[in-house]
Every structure is written in C-alpha cells, then in structure tokens.
Amino acid sequence: MKRTNSLLENLDPRSKIISFLAIIFCMILTPITRLKDFGLYFLVILVMAFISRIPPRQLLKRVCVLIPFILFIAMFVPFVKQGHMCWSVKIYNWELGVTYEGIWTFLNIVIKSSLSVLLLVIASSTTTFSDFLKGLDLLRIPQLMIMITSFMYRYIFVLFDEAKRLMRARSIRYFGSRYKEQFRVIGYMIGVLFIRTYERAERIYNAMIVRGFNGKAISINHLRFSYMDFLFIAGIFISLIFIISGLIYKIEHVKINDTHLWHGL
Amino acid sequence: MARIIKVLNLNYRYPDGTTGLNNVSFEVEEGETLVIIGANGTGKSTLFMNLMGVLDGDGHIEIMGLTLNKLNLKNIRREMGMVFQNPDDQLFCPTVMDDVSFGPLNLGWGKNEVIKASQKALALVDMEGYESRTSHHLSFGEKKRTAIATVLSMNPKIMLLDEPTSGLDPRSTSKFINILYTLKSQGKTLLIVTHDIFLAQEIADRVLVFSEEKQPVAIGNYKEILNNTDLLLKNNLVHQHRHRHEEVVHEHEHKHGYSHKH
Numbered sequence: 001m002k003r004t005n006s007l008l009e010n011l012d013p014r015s016k017i018i019s020f021l022a023i024i025f026c027m028i029l030t031p032i033t034r035l036k037d038f039g040l041y042f043l044v045i046l047v048m049a050f051i052s053r054i055p056p057r058q059l060l061k062r063v064c065v066l067i068p069f070i071l072f073i074a075m076f077v078p079f080v081k082q083g084h085m086c087w088s089v090k091i092y093n094w095e096l097g098v099t100y101e102g103i104w105t106f107l108n109i110v111i112k113s114s115l116s117v118l119l120l121v122i123a124s125s126t127t128t129f130s131d132f133l134k135g136l137d138l139l140r141i142p143q144l145m146i147m148i149t150s151f152m153y154r155y156i157f158v159l160f161d162e163a164k165r166l167m168r169a170r171s172i173r174y175f176g177s178r179y180k181e182q183f184r185v186i187g188y189m190i191g192v193l194f195i196r197t198y199e200r201a202e203r204i205y206n207a208m209i210v211r212g213f214n215g216k217a218i219s220i221n222h223l224r225f226s227y228m229d230f231l232f233i234a235g236i237f238i239s240l241i242f243i244i245s246g247l248i249y250k251i252e253h254v255k256i257n258d259t260h261l262w263h264g265l
Numbered sequence: 266m267a268r269i270i271k272v273l274n275l276n277y278r279y280p281d282g283t284t285g286l287n288n289v290s291f292e293v294e295e296g297e298t299l300v301i302i303g304a305n306g307t308g309k310s311t312l313f314m315n316l317m318g319v320l321d322g323d324g325h326i327e328i329m330g331l332t333l334n335k336l337n338l339k340n341i342r343r344e345m346g347m348v349f350q351n352p353d354d355q356l357f358c359p360t361v362m363d364d365v366s367f368g369p370l371n372l373g374w375g376k377n378e379v380i381k382a383s384q385k386a387l388a389l390v391d392m393e394g395y396e397s398r399t400s401h402h403l404s405f406g407e408k409k410r411t412a413i414a415t416v417l418s419m420n421p422k423i424m425l426l427d428e429p430t431s432g433l434d435p436r437s438t439s440k441f442i443n444i445l446y447t448l449k450s451q452g453k454t455l456l457i458v459t460h461d462i463f464l465a466q467e468i469a470d471r472v473l474v475f476s477e478e479k480q481p482v483a484i485g486n487y488k489e490i491l492n493n494t495d496l497l498l499k500n501n502l503v504h505q506h507r508h509r510h511e512e513v514v515h516e517h518e519h520k521h522g523y524s525h526k527h
Contacts, residue, residue: 128397129359130358130359130360130397130399133359150358150359151357153359154356154358154400154401155357158353158401200353200354203349203354204354206314206317206319206349207349208357208367209319210342211346211368211371211415211416211419212339212342212343212368212371212372212419213367218367219363219366219367219370220362220363220366220370220376220379220380221376
C-alpha cells in the first residue's frame with residue numbers, strides 16, 4: 001500500500017502493537033450484551049482510521065476481503081447452539097431452529113472479529129512488515145518466532161514462483177487425458193516442492209553462517225519512542241478505561257446546579 | 266606478494282558417497298584474481314563451501330596463515346566472504362539494509378560503524394537509495410549486486426564469488442564486471458567460479474581449470490590457459506560449433522570474444 005506519511009504511520013510500531021492489542025484484549029473481555037460499548041470501540045477505531053489517512057474505499061475493500069470468512073464461520077452458530085428457541089421451522093420431520101444464545105454468540109463472533117480485522121487492516125497499512133517485526137523483537141517476543149515469520153514473509157513469494165513454474169511445466173505437457181493419473185503427478189509436484197524448499201533452507205543457512213550467524217539475529221534498531229507515542233498510548237488507554245468502567249455513561253447523569261451536564265453544552 | 270590461500274590434497278565426498286573433490290591442491294597470492302573454470306558438476310562450488318568451512322573435507326586448507334579448523338573458523342570468516350550463486354539464498358532479510366548489515370552486526374560492530382559500512386557497500390555496487398526496499402521486489406541484477414554488498418559490508422580481504430554473472434543480461438554483466446574491477450583495484454583477493462570464458466578473459470590474473478574428475482588439471486596465466494584450445498575442449502569449456510559462411514559450412518571450437526577469418 002502507498003505510504004501516506006500520516007501520524008499513525010510515523011508512530012513507533014511498538015506503540016501501535018501495544019495499543020491495538022490492548023483494544024483487542026478489552027473487546028474480547030467485554031460481554032456482547034454491552035452493545036453500546038462496541039459502538040464506542042468502533043468510534044475509537046474510526047478515529048484511528050481517520051488519522052491514518054487511509055482512503056476509506058481502500059480500507060473497506062481490504063476489510064471486505066476478510067469479512068466473508070468471519071461470516072462463514074459464524075453463520076451456522078445460531079442454528080447449532082443449544083438454548084432458548086427464538087424461531088423455528090419444520091421441514092418434514094426435521095426442525096430447524098434459531099436460539100437466542102445462538103444469536104448472541106453469532107453477534108459476539110461477527111462484531112469482535114470485524115472490529116479486530118478493521119484494526120489489523122489499519123495496522124498493516126501504516127506499518128511495514130520489517131518495522132512490525134522489529135517492534136515485536138523490541139517487545140521481547142521470542143526471536144525464533146520472529147525469524148520464522150520473517151523467513152515466511154521473505155520466501156513465500158519465492159515458493160509461489162517455484163510452484164507456479166512446476167504447474168506451468170506440467171500444464172504444457174498435459175493434454176486433458178488420464179484424469180486420475182494427474183493426482184499422482186500433483187503428489188510428485190508437492191514432493192518436489194518440499195525437496196526444493198528443504199535444499200533452499202540449507203543454502204540459506206549456509207549463507208547465514210558464513211556471515212557469522214550464531215543463532216541470534218541482530219538488526220539495526222532505528223526505532224525511537226517519541227512523546228507522540230506516549231500520547232497515543234495514553235489516549236488509547238484512557239479511552240479504554242472510559243469504555244470498560246462505564247464512566248462515559250455516568251457522565252451523562254452528572255448534574256451541575258441541578259442541570260444535566262449535556263444541557264449546558 | 267604473499268601467499269593468502271593454500272589448499273593441499275583436499276578431498277570431499279558427499280554423504281551419499283559421490284565424490285565432490287578429488288585431491289585438490291593450489292595456492293593463491295594476496296591481491297590476485299583467480300578464476301576457477303570447469304564444466305557443470307566439476308566441484309567448483311563444493312570447493313568454495315570447503316574453503317568457507319561449511320563442508321568439511323579431508324586435506325589441508327590454510328587461509329591467511331591460519332589452518333582451517335573449528336578454532337580458527339570465526340577468524341577466517343571475518344576475513345573471507347562468499348557470494349552465493351543464487352542471490353535469493355543470500356538475501357533472506359525483510360529489507361536490503363537488514364541484509365547488508367547482517368554480517369557486520371554479527372561481527373559485533375557498533376551501530377554507526379555498521380550503518381557506515383553498509384552504506385559504503387551499497388554505494389560501491391550502485392544500490393544507494395534501496396536501503397528500505399524488500400529484497401524480493403528487486404530485479405535479478407539488483408539482487409546480484411545487493412548480494413555482493415552483503416559481503417562487502419564486512420570488508421573482507423578475500424572474496425569468493427560463485428557464478429557471479431550467470432543469469433545476467435549483457436548490461437548487468439558489464440556493470441558487474443566493473444564492480445569486480447573496483448574490488449580488484451582495492452587490492453582484494455578474488456576467487457571466481459564460472460564457466461563463462463569471457464568473464465575469465467576480462468578479469469583473471471590466473472585461471473584454474475577443473476576437470477570432470479573433480480580435480481584441477483591446469484593452473485596458470487590466463488592467456489596461456491585460455492589459448493590452450495585442446496585443454497578447453499577436453500574439459501568441456503568450449504564446444505565444436507558448426508556454422509555457415511555463405512557457401513562454406515564448417516566446424517570449429519566456439520569461444521566468446523574471439524574472431525576468426527576464412
């Protein structure tokens with residue numbers, strides 16, 4: 001995605017990781033019955049989307065790619081979950097019913113996942129992958145995990161290319177006959193891909209050890225925590241405290257000189 | 266000039282029993298460019314892996330006066346860098362800068378020193394401004410040049426280059442040869458594995474020929490070796506080439522960069 005040089009993009013990845021994880025954590029712990037709270041979470045996320053300067057169309061496009069997967073996972077829950085019947089229909093001898101508990105669980109999955117996906121899209125659009133990994137490293141995430149993720153990101157495209165070349169080599173010699181035989185051929189191709197990957201891994205390891213690798217990956221840290229990062233984290237945490245504690249609803253009832261606070265506004 | 270590499274009676278067998286190297290002996294002088302030529306599968310790359318201590322063959326290897334063994338391996342790798350044939354194997358970090366700084370950071374250099382060395386290496390291979398680029402988005406020629414920078418940043422005295430010009434287009438090849446000239450002028454000892462006779466002609470001080478028996482069969486001045494057609498033919502480095510000059514069809518050995526008259 002094109003860099004926007006927005007406030008969110010210039011933040012240290014650590015502050016984004018901490019803040020975004022805090023929001024996700026709070027969302028997970030909030031009972032789905034407090035629907036108003038999720039509206040507030042959505043508002044916080046919208047503010048972040050706004051300061052990230054990601055074009056709304058692009059944001060929606062990316063979110064919409066993932067939403068169908070969430071819906072696919074959640075759509076059966078209202079029918080499967082046991083509980084108090086809300087609605088049912090009889091088809092011959094078979095009864096299809098939707099329970100209240102099922103609907104709540106459906107909403108629980110869809111709302112929390114969709115908001116998390118929205119956060120993920122904002123995070124991935126404003127942070128390069130290498131910065132994200134550096135942020136994780138500085139947050140003391142096990143290095144082995146970071147290295148595996150880094151290699152996966154670096155070589156997944158190389159592997160795709162290799163697989164594509166194998167497929168192409170097969171397709172130019174395949175003329176549509178002996179359909180069943182093709183399963184065996186696909187099996188061979190997967191095997192060849194595994195062997196090539198293994199050999200590549202050995203060559204990469206050799207390239208690492210000849211440059212002094214001894215099990216610990218070191219990289220130049222150009223990240224710096226600025227006052228903006230502290231302000232951002234503080235802003236997110238204060239918003240979360242307001243939402244979780246319900247303080248925001250109490251403010252609604254605060255009276256000054258026997259008048260509701262919001263009347264004065 | 267002082268001797269910088271000495272290989273004596275080096276033998277290597279792969280785990281499946283295949284011979285990788287068969288009684289290899291040669292010496293390299295400091296600041297020299299030795300081009301190792303040989304057909305496919307003659308053990309050229311295996312020799313490099315043995316020199317870097319990645320493969321452990323039988324025999325004696327001495328680099329900068331240090332015998333290659335577990336004790337001296339780290340010190341040897343500080344002074345000797347290797348550029349692999351496939352740059353995708355060498356560039357494994359998320360960004361170009363991460364790749365180029367990988368070696369110096371492992372050597373324990375300070376942050377400023379690492380940044381300075383990395384930028385200098387990138388400038389030398391004409392890759393300035395690519396620091397934050399992702400390696401897999403580079404063209405093949407750019408990847409090859411970055412691969413050289415990953416080794417140059419460690420400022421090694423000796424550089425081993427495995428098939429440096431394979432897969433490069435003519436312009437990238439010529440750019441690459443210029444880089445090799447620069448390294449040569451800096452006094453670095455270069456060992457280059459190739460079967461590109463043209464590259465050998467361009468850059469070599471001496472040429473070492475590997476036979477299909479996986480052992481050196483000739484070593485000497487590049488003119489002397491590259492003009493020995495029988496030697497090159499026998500070792501599959503030139504081939505009989507049939508072509509037509511108007512009405513005359515004839516066969517002769519095919520070498521790059523050589524013209525002939527009829």
